[in-house]
Amino acid sequence: MKQNRRDFIRNTVITAGALSALPSSLSFPKTLNESVMKFRFYPYTLDLRHVFTVATNSRTTTPVVLTEIEYNGITGYGEASMPPYLGESHQTVTEFLSKVNLEQFKNPFEMETILAYVDSLALKNTAAKASVDIALHDLVGKLLNQPWYNIWGLDKNKAPYTSFTIGIDKPDVVRQKVKEAEEYKVLKVKLGRDTDKEMIETIRSITDKPLTADANQGWKDKQQAHDMLHYLHENGVVMLEQPMAKEDMEAHAWLKENTPLPIIADEACQRLSDIPKIAHAYSGINIKLMKSTGMREAYKMIVLARAMGLKVMLGCMTETSCAISAASHLSPLVDWADLDGALLISNDVFDGTTVVDGKVTLQDRPGIGVVKSKK
Amino acid sequence: MKQNRRDFIRNTVITAGALSALPSSLSFPKTLNESVMKFRFYPYTLDLRHVFTVATNSRTTTPVVLTEIEYNGITGYGEASMPPYLGESHQTVTEFLSKVNLEQFKNPFEMETILAYVDSLALKNTAAKASVDIALHDLVGKLLNQPWYNIWGLDKNKAPYTSFTIGIDKPDVVRQKVKEAEEYKVLKVKLGRDTDKEMIETIRSITDKPLTADANQGWKDKQQAHDMLHYLHENGVVMLEQPMAKEDMEAHAWLKENTPLPIIADEACQRLSDIPKIAHAYSGINIKLMKSTGMREAYKMIVLARAMGLKVMLGCMTETSCAISAASHLSPLVDWADLDGALLISNDVFDGTTVVDGKVTLQDRPGIGVVKSKK
Numbered sequence: 001m002k003q004n005r006r007d008f009i010r011n012t013v014i015t016a017g018a019l020s021a022l023p024s025s026l027s028f029p030k031t032l033n034e035s036v037m038k039f040r041f042y043p044y045t046l047d048l049r050h051v052f053t054v055a056t057n058s059r060t061t062t063p064v065v066l067t068e069i070e071y072n073g074i075t076g077y078g079e080a081s082m083p084p085y086l087g088e089s090h091q092t093v094t095e096f097l098s099k100v101n102l103e104q105f106k107n108p109f110e111m112e113t114i115l116a117y118v119d120s121l122a123l124k125n126t127a128a129k130a131s132v133d134i135a136l137h138d139l140v141g142k143l144l145n146q147p148w149y150n151i152w153g154l155d156k157n158k159a160p161y162t163s164f165t166i167g168i169d170k171p172d173v174v175r176q177k178v179k180e181a182e183e184y185k186v187l188k189v190k191l192g193r194d195t196d197k198e199m200i201e202t203i204r205s206i207t208d209k210p211l212t213a214d215a216n217q218g219w220k221d222k223q224q225a226h227d228m229l230h231y232l233h234e235n236g237v238v239m240l241e242q243p244m245a246k247e248d249m250e251a252h253a254w255l256k257e258n259t260p261l262p263i264i265a266d267e268a269c270q271r272l273s274d275i276p277k278i279a280h281a282y283s284g285i286n287i288k289l290m291k292s293t294g295m296r297e298a299y300k301m302i303v304l305a306r307a308m309g310l311k312v313m314l315g316c317m318t319e320t321s322c323a324i325s326a327a328s329h330l331s332p333l334v335d336w337a338d339l340d341g342a343l344l345i346s347n348d349v350f351d352g353t354t355v356v357d358g359k360v361t362l363q364d365r366p367g368i369g370v371v372k373s374k375k
Numbered sequence: 376m377k378q379n380r381r382d383f384i385r386n387t388v389i390t391a392g393a394l395s396a397l398p399s400s401l402s403f404p405k406t407l408n409e410s411v412m413k414f415r416f417y418p419y420t421l422d423l424r425h426v427f428t429v430a431t432n433s434r435t436t437t438p439v440v441l442t443e444i445e446y447n448g449i450t451g452y453g454e455a456s457m458p459p460y461l462g463e464s465h466q467t468v469t470e471f472l473s474k475v476n477l478e479q480f481k482n483p484f485e486m487e488t489i490l491a492y493v494d495s496l497a498l499k500n501t502a503a504k505a506s507v508d509i510a511l512h513d514l515v516g517k518l519l520n521q522p523w524y525n526i527w528g529l530d531k532n533k534a535p536y537t538s539f540t541i542g543i544d545k546p547d548v549v550r551q552k553v554k555e556a557e558e559y560k561v562l563k564v565k566l567g568r569d570t571d572k573e574m575i576e577t578i579r580s581i582t583d584k585p586l587t588a589d590a591n592q593g594w595k596d597k598q599q600a601h602d603m604l605h606y607l608h609e610n611g612v613v614m615l616e617q618p619m620a621k622e623d624m625e626a627h628a629w630l631k632e633n634t635p636l637p638i639i640a641d642e643a644c645q646r647l648s649d650i651p652k653i654a655h656a657y658s659g660i661n662i663k664l665m666k667s668t669g670m671r672e673a674y675k676m677i678v679l680a681r682a683m684g685l686k687v688m689l690g691c692m693t694e695t696s697c698a699i700s701a702a703s704h705l706s707p708l709v710d711w712a713d714l715d716g717a718l719l720i721s722n723d724v725f726d727g728t729t730v731v732d733g734k735v736t737l738q739d740r741p742g743i744g745v746v747k748s749k750k
Contacts, residue, residue, distance in 0.1 A: 109521070111528030112707075144519050144526070146484070151519070151526060153486030153671070272682050296528070303675045304682045307647050333487075 035072040037102040037139075041131065042066045043090045046081075046318055046345040050177065052167050057085055062318040065093045066349070067131040069139045071108055076139025077350070077370055078326075080131035081290050081317040081341070088127045096121065096128035108139055115296055126270065126293050127317075133294025134326045134368065141367030148329035148369075149362060152299065158332035159360040162339045163188035163212050168195065171202040178206045185358040186210050188338055189237070192218015196228060200235050212336060214241035217267055222251045229259035239336065241286055241313070242266040253281040264313050272297055275304050284311025284335065289327050290319075302333050316341035325352030326368040331360045349373055410447040412477040412514075416506065417441045418465045421456075421693055421720040425552065427542050432460055437693040440468045441724070442506040444514045446483055451514025452725070452745055453701075455506035456665050456692040456716070463502045471496065471503035483514055490671055501645065501668050502692075508669020509701045509743065516742030523704035523744075524737060527674065533707035534735040537714045538563035538587050543570065546577040553581045560733040561585050563713055564612070567593015571603060575610050587711060589616035592642055597626045604634035614711065616661055616688070617641040628656040639688050647672055650679050659686025659710065664702050665694075677708050691716035700727030701743040706735045724748055 046062040067078035082088040099121050105114050118132045141148050149156045164184035166177050168191070181187055187207070189199055192215040203211065213232055219225040225243040232240060239262040244251050246268035256263050262283035269278050270291040278285070285305050292298040298314075305312050312334040314327055319341040331337045337360050342348050352370035354361050363369035421437040442453035457463040474496050480489050493507045516523050524531045539559035541552050543566070556562055562582070564574055567590040578586065588607055594600040600618040607615060614637040619626050621643035631638050637658035644653050645666040653660070660680050667673040673689075680687050687709045689702055694716040706712045712735050717723050727745035729736050738744035 107525075107530075109525040109528060110530045113530050113533075115528075140528070144521060146519060150482075150484040153484060153490075153515070155482075155485045155488050158488075276683060300678045300682070303678045307675070307679045308651060 037105065037108055038068075038070040039097075039100055039102045039132075039135075040068045040070070041094065041097045043094060044320075044349070046320065047347050048318060049344055049346050050167065050173075051169075052318070052344065059084065062345070063090050064320065065090065065097065065128070065131055066320070066322065067097070067135045069102065069108075069132075069135040071139055071143075074139060074142050076135040076137070076142060076367060077322050077372075078131040078133070078135030078138065079320055079323040080127035081319040081323060082127050083317050086127070086290075088125065092125065093128040093131070096125045097131065100132055102132075108136065108143065111136060111140065111296060115294070119293060127290040129293035130289045130323070131294075133296055134289065134323060137295045137326065138367035138370070145366050147362065147364065147366055148295070148326075149332065152329065154329070154332040156332060156362040159328065159362060160331055160334065160337045161185045161358045162337045162355055162360050164340045164343065165190065165214075165338065166199075166203065168193055168199065171198065174199060174202045175206055178203055183355070183358055184209075184340075186212060186336075188212045188214060188340075191215045191228075197231065200232070200237075204235060208236065211235075211237045212239050212241070212338070213237045214266065215243045217242050217245050219243050220245075222254060225251070225255055226259055229255065229261050229263075233260040237261065239264055239284075239311075239313075242268060249278065249281045252278075256281060256283055262311055264311065266315065272301050272304060275301060275308065275310070279308045279310060282310070284313060286313040286315045286338075287330075287334075288315045288317065289323055290317050295326055295330070298327070298330055302330060306333075311335045313338065315339075318344050320345070320348050321350040321352040321354075321373075322368070322370050325350070325363070325370045328353035328360050328362055329368065331362075412480065412483055413443075413445040414472075414475055414477045414507070414510075415443045415445070416469065416472045418469060419695075419724070421695065422722045423693060424719055424721050425542065425548075426544075427693070427719065434459065437720070438465050439695065440465065440472065440503070440506055441695070441697065442472070442510045444477060444483070444507075444510040446514055446518075449514060449517050451510040451512070451517060451742060452697050452747075453506040453508070453510030453513065454695055454698040455502035456694040456698055457502050458692050461502070461665075463500065467500065468503040468506070471500045472506065475507055477507075483511065483518065486511060486515060486671060490669070494668060502665040504668035505664045505698070506669075508671055509664065509698060512670045512701065513742035513745070520741050522737065522739065522741055523670070523701075524707065527704065529704070529707040531707060531737045534703065534737060535706055535709065535712045536560040536733045537712045537730055537735050539715045539718070540565065540589075540713065541574075541578065543568055543574065546573065549574060549577045550581055553578055558730070558733055559584075559715075561587060561613075561711075563587045563589060563715075566590045566603075572606065575607065575612070579610060583611065586610075586612045587614050587616070587713070588612045589641065590618045592617050592620050594618050595620075597629060600626070600630055601634055604630065604636050604638075608635045612636065614639055614659075614686075614688075617643060624653065624656045627653075631656060631658055637686055639686065641690065647676050647679060650676060650683065650685070654683045654685060657685070659688060661688040661690045661713075662705075662709075663690045663692065664698055665692050670701055670705070673702070673705055677705060681708075686710045688713065690714075693719050695720070695723050696725040696727040696729075696748075697743070697745050700725070700738070700745045703728035703735050703737055704743065706737075 065080040163186040164181040265282040266286040269285040313336040315338045321342040350370040440455040538561040539556040640657040641661040644660040688711040690713040696717040725745040
């Protein structure tokens with residue numbers, strides 16, 4: 001099975017553009033040979049350890065696309081992860097990435113220009129764009145010979161604990177998952193169906209750990225959401241993501257004023273430009289690289305959210321340790337981290353940021369800090 | 376005169392804390408010897424080429440304090456500039472900097488932590504804080520062996536033209552200054568007294584270059600400001616800074632709606648936290664390192680202003696090429712630059728960012744890109 005998948009990867013390698021001898025203006029300060037950025041990408045499919053159920057669907061795999069930017073013999077790694085309900089797929093991502101021509105840029109450090117170009121190629125496609133952004137960050141970090149937490153001026157020891165996600169399931173499966181999550185200091189409970197109180201009661205029969213909760217827009221009625229928020233507060237839940245439909249700003253603004261828990265925008269907040277629009281209706285935002293188009297815009301989103309008095313959560317999709325490691329470099333800046341995506345899969349292909357005693361633990365390596373693993 | 380000033384500097388060198396053998400955690404990726412950050416600062420006085428008159432005062436000198444952070448044999452340079460009407464002085468800055476203990480930090484890359492500590496030492500003192508921020512950026516850029524425009528991912532060729540400031544003066548002096556400013560593509564006119572139309576007419580008798588204008592809160596009446604803004608628009612002025620008292624938000628909000636020129640907040644916008652408060656009343660903000668506490672917060676201010684749809688201007692005080700060079704690394708991100716501060720003084724002590732044919736022109740050197748000059 002794994003062998004077949006690796007063969008699939010090898011056979012579907014796609015190289016965007018051929019190597020050509022463009023002149024390079026990057027002569028300072030390390031004199032690099034004239035070089036161009038070679039961009040490659042590989043579809044891959046993640047196997048999930050458990051069937052994963054949220055308010056709107058269940059699944060056992062997640063399609064991803066792994067990317068590489070090679071420059072002057074150094075390779076930066078990136079990733080797009082495409083949970084099916086978000087609209088991207090192997091097909092849309094490879095179509096988008098086929099349009100990306102990085103050879104026109106002489107200097108990989110000009111990330112603002114390069115990533116503005118990538119963003120301009122098409123609307124949406126946020127995971128595809130993130131896969132370029134992450135690979136470029138990894139490359140530039142390696143050219144600087146520094147991890148991004150250092151380049152951003154952050155203390156990696158301030159990285160938070162990560163929550164571990166408990167999907168919606170039958171009580172015996174939930175109990176089993178909670179027991180498996182013994183290492184984690186915070187559990188994140190998926191809600192939004194008619195079993196919400198059963199989920200909480202089942203978890204509370206086993207542990208008194210603090211919980212975060214995510215309704216994934218599953219609640220249809222404002223009063224129901226209000227009552228559930230009070231119930232959750234009484235049962236040791238510390239914040240709630242996206243209780244109702246992302247379009248219903250008025251309901252969220254009302255909930256923010258009338259309930260005891262911070263209300264965090266997830267589906268309602270994708271990118272930087274969304275923040276001023278939703279700031280009145282939520283207490284904070286959940287930033288995910290696959291929504292934000294990557295690390296550069298995610299950093300800007302944290303700056304903006306903080307200046308507007310919002311809480312910040314850093315989330316993920318099911319992803320390899322590539323995208324998880326990329327996100328983890330921002331984690332010293334956030335209130336809550338939910339970076340368990342690589343722990344939920346059985347066929348990771350990178351070693352990078354890990355979880356040690358529940359805490360997000362970054363590697364002392366340049367770039368995003370990953371190496372390809374032998375799996 | 377100059378010799379005396381240099382002797383003054385030598386004799387007043389102040390070292391904050393003595394070298395001690397704290398262990399360093401910075402073992403990655405370049406293995407540096409165990410080292411601490413040694414912080415030094417030197418009062419200095421800039422001689423202005425012309426008597427400088429704005430709406431509220433005239434002067435011939437500007438007090439500054441030059442700073443250095445030495446770490447592992449590498450020195451980062453910084454500067455505080457204290458135009459007297461802003462409340463800081465040689466005394467207040469040296470008092471503030473005497474409290475700064477950088478030896479407690481093991482890793483200069485942890486800028487977020489270090490600069491939060493510096494900011495917490497006292498309220499205000501923004502120029503003093505900037506002098507630490509700039510020296511730390513210069514040091515970290517040198518440790519990365521990269522200029523900050525590269526670390527921030529910017530294209531230095533996108534640096535804008537700088538305006539050259541024409542202070543309030545008699546017509547013959549104004550004519551002389553305009554002639555001396557032949558190299559500059561944009562002139563910035565100081566207004567806010569009863570000679571405003573005379574200033575514009577005098578300049579327009581010599582040149583049809585685009586003008587920017589700065590009233591420095593000099594206009595007392597909303598209707599007068601309104602009429603002047605229309606007059607300025609008809610005379611080729613492209614934007615106006617701070618027409619009225621910074622406290623009068625309502626008047627500026629009204630002017631923004633009822634006049635043809637962008638209204639830029641200068642005195643009304645010092646730091647990141649001011650931007651959400653003034654965004655409704657102004658079209659943009661003028662960021663100066665001496666107000667923002669330095670480069671790190673200035674970068675965040677640009678991110679925030681852009682996300683809120685504001686124009687961005689990058690300004691300065693009369694400063695050496697040290698603080699001007701520091702600011703210039705942000706200039707590829709802004710709409711207007713007013714970085715003529717070092718051109719207005721006769722005793723600069725740094726070589727760094729220059730103006731070539733009116734354009735802000737950055738050096739290809741690590742950090743903020745300055746070297747001590749032989750003056």
